[in-house]
Amino acid sequence: MLNRNLLSMITLIIIVFLTQNIVEVNAITYNEDPELTQAYVLMEAETGRVLREQNGYTEVPIGTMCKLMTILLVAEAIDAGELSIDKMVVTSSHANSMNGAQIWLMPGEQMSVSDLLKGVIIGNANDAAVALAEEIAHSEEDFTANMNTRAFELGMKNTGFYNSTGYGVEEQYSTAYDMALLCRELTKFKFLYEYMTCWRDFVRGEDTELVNENKLVKGYNGIIGFKAGHSKDAGNCIAIGAERNNNTYIVVALGYQDKDERFNEAKSLMSIGFSNYQVTNPSFSNEHLMPIKVVRGVDNAVMIEAKELSSLVVSKGNAEDITSVIFVPNYITAPVKKGQAIGVVGFYIDDVLLYETELITSNDIEKMTMHRAFKNICANMLK
Numbered sequence: 001m002l003n004r005n006l007l008s009m010i011t012l013i014i015i016v017f018l019t020q021n022i023v024e025v026n027a028i029t030y031n032e033d034p035e036l037t038q039a040y041v042l043m044e045a046e047t048g049r050v051l052r053e054q055n056g057y058t059e060v061p062i063g064t065m066c067k068l069m070t071i072l073l074v075a076e077a078i079d080a081g082e083l084s085i086d087k088m089v090v091t092s093s094h095a096n097s098m099n100g101a102q103i104w105l106m107p108g109e110q111m112s113v114s115d116l117l118k119g120v121i122i123g124n125a126n127d128a129a130v131a132l133a134e135e136i137a138h139s140e141e142d143f144t145a146n147m148n149t150r151a152f153e154l155g156m157k158n159t160g161f162y163n164s165t166g167y168g169v170e171e172q173y174s175t176a177y178d179m180a181l182l183c184r185e186l187t188k189f190k191f192l193y194e195y196m197t198c199w200r201d202f203v204r205g206e207d208t209e210l211v212n213e214n215k216l217v218k219g220y221n222g223i224i225g226f227k228a229g230h231s232k233d234a235g236n237c238i239a240i241g242a243e244r245n246n247n248t249y250i251v252v253a254l255g256y257q258d259k260d261e262r263f264n265e266a267k268s269l270m271s272i273g274f275s276n277y278q279v280t281n282p283s284f285s286n287e288h289l290m291p292i293k294v295v296r297g298v299d300n301a302v303m304i305e306a307k308e309l310s311s312l313v314v315s316k317g318n319a320e321d322i323t324s325v326i327f328v329p330n331y332i333t334a335p336v337k338k339g340q341a342i343g344v345v346g347f348y349i350d351d352v353l354l355y356e357t358e359l360i361t362s363n364d365i366e367k368m369t370m371h372r373a374f375k376n377i378c379a380n381m382l383k
Helices: 002-031 063-079 113-121 126-137 140-153 176-186 190-196 259-276 370-382
Strands: 039-044 050-054 088-090 110-112 200-203 208-211 223-231 235-244 247-256 277-280 292-295 304-306 312-315 323-327 331-333 341-349 352-361
Touching: 039 176, 039 259, 050 176, 050 259, 063 113, 063 126, 063 140, 063 176, 063 190, 063 223, 063 235, 088 126, 110 113, 113 126, 113 190, 113 200, 126 140, 176 223, 176 235, 176 247, 190 223, 223 259, 235 259, 247 259, 247 277, 259 277, 304 341, 312 352
Parallel strands: 292 331
Antiparallel strands: 039 050, 039 247, 088 110, 200 208, 223 235, 235 247, 277 312, 304 352, 323 341, 341 352
16 A cells, blocks of 8 residues: 555646646746847937947847838838829738738728728728738838848848748848938938827728827927838837938837837937937038149149038037038149049048048040140130
8 A cells, every 4th residue: 555655645746746847948938038229329310420329330130120121112102203192092902911000901902092092001901001002112022122122222231131021920120220211211212200200190081990009109309200010020129210400310220129218228328319410511602612733634734622511410509610622633644634534632620530421523624636736826826
């Protein structure tokens, strides 16, 4: 009897031990969080200058933040007249098949481009994003190819898009810097601001409610957009732009575990931009430039000018400290072509180079030939 009880007790201990181990293993697997890399960039929108960054050039998952590129391509199609904001789009079975966030589009249902944009921007709706993608490129696959082409054109060198929604694929990746470049392009489309700064709206009359995940649109001073998102692989992300006193800054923050931390980070970085920096135009005029001697030309000098003068971002109060330094040769040899680069002008604060631009010739100068020289001599003798 004792042996039987002892055997039963041993069996029970073994069962409890195995059960506890199974539960523990399952718990570890279930609660395990993906490793996230926090990355952020603070960029001044007009110049594209990066003012603060952490892991800003590191490739990280972006999840549904890729919808910002979908929005950009839609905005560009509208701006080019290829798509109307009022056009009715017919829902395909593929768009209807989307999971995740959606506005429950049914096959054959018609909805305006404007309402679909609301669905994507405010409601993060995957079915609305696919419907717009198919309207522009006829298939989501072709639209995704367009997304990657546009990313290349914008200089987003470390970005890869795999669909129009960012939902259901872990391969969607970018950097905080690349996404800031994308947001910088979005600032050109003012009609998007109404959508991107809306906290709550409806489609289908008031049958379908949309609520923006980006809670900063409810009251952050000067906000113009762009998007907040979250997913298991990308964590909590946000991209926002804000404008005050004609200065616009962009913040992209990716890979945060806590949903509120991304908002706090974005506000903190924005405060740095508005409090510490200003955009200024360098006080430089082409009148400061002297003609450059031309050797063996029909004229013996050529005027030069700055190719372009861009705005600069400097610390507040330092605009008056900007100096310019001109680098040009003592002479150039004919022939000279208009727009020919012959030097540079650099703008500095102390010894720090802020910006430089090419100095170019203002007109053509032909090379002196024997025939032209003889004609000039004869003309002078007849005077």
